[in-house]
Amino acid sequence: MEGSFIFSLFFLFLILGAANSQAADSCNSPLSLQSPLPFDTTTLQCVPVWSSQSFILRYQQASPNVWNFVLSAPNKNAYIGIGFSPNGKMVGSSAIVAWVEPDGTYEMKRYFLGAQSPDQVIVNQGNLQVGNSSMVLQTNQIYVAFQLIVNTPENRLIYSVGREGRLPSAPNFVLSQHRDQISTLLNYATGQFQKENPDGGLKRSHGILNMLGWGILMPIGAMVARYMRQWDPIWFYSHSIIQSFGFIFGVAGVICGLVLEDRLQANVNKHKGLGIFILALGCLQVIAFLARPDKESKVRKYWNWYHFSVGRILIFLAAVNVFYGIHLGNAGAGWNAGYAVVLVILFIVGAILELRIWMRK
Numbered sequence: 001m002e003g004s005f006i007f008s009l010f011f012l013f014l015i016l017g018a019a020n021s022q023a024a025d026s027c028n029s030p031l032s033l034q035s036p037l038p039f040d041t042t043t044l045q046c047v048p049v050w051s052s053q054s055f056i057l058r059y060q061q062a063s064p065n066v067w068n069f070v071l072s073a074p075n076k077n078a079y080i081g082i083g084f085s086p087n088g089k090m091v092g093s094s095a096i097v098a099w100v101e102p103d104g105t106y107e108m109k110r111y112f113l114g115a116q117s118p119d120q121v122i123v124n125q126g127n128l129q130v131g132n133s134s135m136v137l138q139t140n141q142i143y144v145a146f147q148l149i150v151n152t153p154e155n156r157l158i159y160s161v162g163r164e165g166r167l168p169s170a171p172n173f174v175l176s177q178h179r180d181q182i183s184t185l186l187n188y189a190t191g192q193f194q195k196e197n198p199d200g201g202l203k204r205s206h207g208i209l210n211m212l213g214w215g216i217l218m219p220i221g222a223m224v225a226r227y228m229r230q231w232d233p234i235w236f237y238s239h240s241i242i243q244s245f246g247f248i249f250g251v252a253g254v255i256c257g258l259v260l261e262d263r264l265q266a267n268v269n270k271h272k273g274l275g276i277f278i279l280a281l282g283c284l285q286v287i288a289f290l291a292r293p294d295k296e297s298k299v300r301k302y303w304n305w306y307h308f309s310v311g312r313i314l315i316f317l318a319a320v321n322v323f324y325g326i327h328l329g330n331a332g333a334g335w336n337a338g339y340a341v342v343l344v345i346l347f348i349v350g351a352i353l354e355l356r357i358w359m360r361k
Contacts (some may be wrong), residue, residue, distance in 0.1 A: 025054070025056050025072045025141050025143075026048075026056070027046035027047070027048055027056060030042070031044065031046075031058065031070070033136050033138055033143060034136075034138055035134075035136045035138070037070065037134055037136065037143070037145040038132035038133065038134050038145060038147070039062060039068045039132060039145070039147065040068075041058065041068075041070060041145075043060060044058035044059060044060045044068065044070060045058065045059055045060060045191050046058045046191075047059075047186070047191050047193055049157070049159060049182075049184055049186075049193060050159050050182050050184075052180075053073060053074075053159070053161050053180065053182075054073060054074050055071065055072070055073045055080070055159050055161075056071070056072045056073070057069065057070070057071050057082070057157075057186075058070040058071075058072075059188065061188070062147070064151065065149060065150060065151050066131060066147055066148070066149060067147065067148045067150065067153055068145070068147055069082075069144075069145070069146055069147070069148065070143055070144065070145045071096075071098075071143075071144045071159075072141055072142065072143045072144070073141070073142055073161070074140060074141060074142070075100055075137060075140050075141065075142045076161070076164055077100075077102075077164050077165055077167070078099065078161055078162040078163060078164050078165070078166065078167070078179065079097050079098065079099040079160075079161070079162040079166075079167060079168065079175070080097070080098055080099070080142060080144070080159075080160070080161055080162070081095050081096065081097040081098075081111075081158075081159065081160040081161075081162075081178070082095060082096050082144075082157060082158070082159055083095035083096075083113065083157065083158035083159075083160070084128065084148075084153055084154040084156070084157060084158075085154055085156045085157070085158050085183070086154055086156070087156065088156040088158075088183050088185070089183070089263070090113050090116065090158055090160075090181065090183075091113055091114070091115055091116060092113065092114075093113050093126075093154075093158055094110065094111070094112055094113070094125075094126030094127050094128045095110070095111045095112075095113060095126065095128075095158070095160075096108065096109075096110060096111075096128065096130070096144065096146055097109050097110075097111055097168070097175060098135055098142065098144040099142075099162070099167050099168070100135075100137055100142060101167065104137070106135040106137070107167075107168070107173075108133060108135055108144060108146070109123050109124065109168070109173055110123070110124055110125065110126050110128055110130060111123055111124075111125065111126060111175060112125035112126035112127075113126075116177075116267055117267055118174050118175060118176060118177065119174075121174070121175045123168075123172065123173045123174075123175075128148060129148065129149040129150065130146050130147065130148065130149070131146070131147030131148070131149050132145075132146070132147050133145060133146035133147065134146075152188075153188070155185060155186050155187065155188060156183065156184070156185055156186075157183075157184050157185075157186055157193075158181060158182070158183045158184070159181065159182050159184070160178040160180070160181035160182075161178060161179055161180050161181075162175075162176060162178055162179055163176060163177070163178070163179045164179075180330075182195060183195065202256055202259065202260050202263070203260060203329055205253075205256050206253055206256035206257045206260055206325075207253075207322075207325060207326070207329060207331065207335070208253075209249045209250070209252050209253030209256060210249075210250060210253030210254070210257070210275070210318075210321075210322060210325065211253075211322050211339060212246075212249050213245070213246045213247065213248070213249030213250030213251075213252070213253055214246065214249075214250040214253070214278055214282070214314070214315075214318035214321075214322070215318050215319055215322040215339065215342075216246075216342055216346075217242055217243070217245055217246030217249065218243065218246045218250075218311075218314065218315050218318060219315050219343075219346050220242055220246075220346070221238075221239050221242035221243040221246060222239075222311055222312070222315060223346070223349070223350055223353070224238050224239045224242060225239040226350075226353075227350075227353040227354075227357070240289070243285070247282050247285075247286060250278070250279065250282060250318075251279065251282075254275055254276070254279050257272065257275060258272075268328055270324070271321060271324055271325055271328055274317060274320070274321045274324070275321055277317065278314055278317050278318050278321060281310055281313065281314040281317075282314060284310060285307065285310055285311060285314070288303065288306065288307055288310070289307075292307075319343060322339055323336065323339070326339070
């Protein structure tokens with residue numbers, strides 16, 4: 001009896017799994033919709049353009065200056081968008097954005113993405129000349145069909161998905177910040193596409209240089225000054241060299257960040273402000289090093305206190321800003337874990353050396 005019950009449950013799971021797999025859209029099966037679309041879909045070319053979000057694009061050149069598109073994606077109570085970009089970047093592109101209202105009605109709007117701030121994403125603007133269009137919701141899958149009146153569409157396509165429950169609303173239909181997006185390069189003739197990240201190298205350089213400079217070398221240099229005093233003057237030269245490299249890498253990282261902000265038109269004021277403050281503290285440390293008084297001077301102890309305090313504040317804020325930058329850049333858990341491991345190792349080494357000093361005293 002028990003075996004029969006387990007077998008029945010297993011069989012039920014198989015049926016449900018098969019039903020779910022059939023419900024999801026796929027390029028392996030022909031497009032079959034209960035509601036007709038405004039153009040023939042039997043010969044559309046199909047490309048799974050964004051696997052992690054189950055985005056599928058179907059397209060075809062219907063005439064010399066008419067292109068048919070059908071974008072499908074799961075309905076997650078969020079908007080979905082497709083943008084046509086001249087350079088692969090979101091800013092400056094024109095987009096079709098669609099969503100399903102809670103009452104089941106459909107909305108499809110054109111937008112011009114003038115900047116990343118919501119007030120610069122303008123509804124019913126852009127250079128897309130749209131012909132016939134419609135939407136279908138079937139098995140919780142959104143199908144957005146539209147025609148573009150153009151000889152050749154832009155082949156750099158950007159896809160985005162909004163945050164759940166954050167749908168544009170009348171009268172202004174302001175588009176909130178997307179939850180995720182991807183940039184691709186599509187060959188319309190072959191259907192081949194590839195992911196694009198035009199500023200990926202600059203973003204990695206910004207993160208690595210700042211992490212290495214402010215977030216790793218600076219703490220190591222401070223530990224050398226703290227725990228290697230018995231090896232004079234080796235500790236001094238080691239401290240100076242390590243901190244100099246940390247400062248150079250950090251300055252280069254800040255410059256990369258400013259260039260990246262300008263290219264992306266990103267709203268990262270907190271991260272930027274904290275980074276500039278850290279850079280200012282670093283510059284103060286360099287000035288203090290060049291203007292340090294002699295060891296016999298009466299003000300040397302105040303200089304030591306200042307140098308010690310500013311350095312510790314810089315190191316703490318740098319670690320915070322590195323983690324914040326990883327979060328803003330959606331770099332993933334690997335970057336967080338890697339930097340956290342480095343900090344833990346430095347902390348353990350510092351704790352052991354501090355304990356040795358305490359035991360000697």
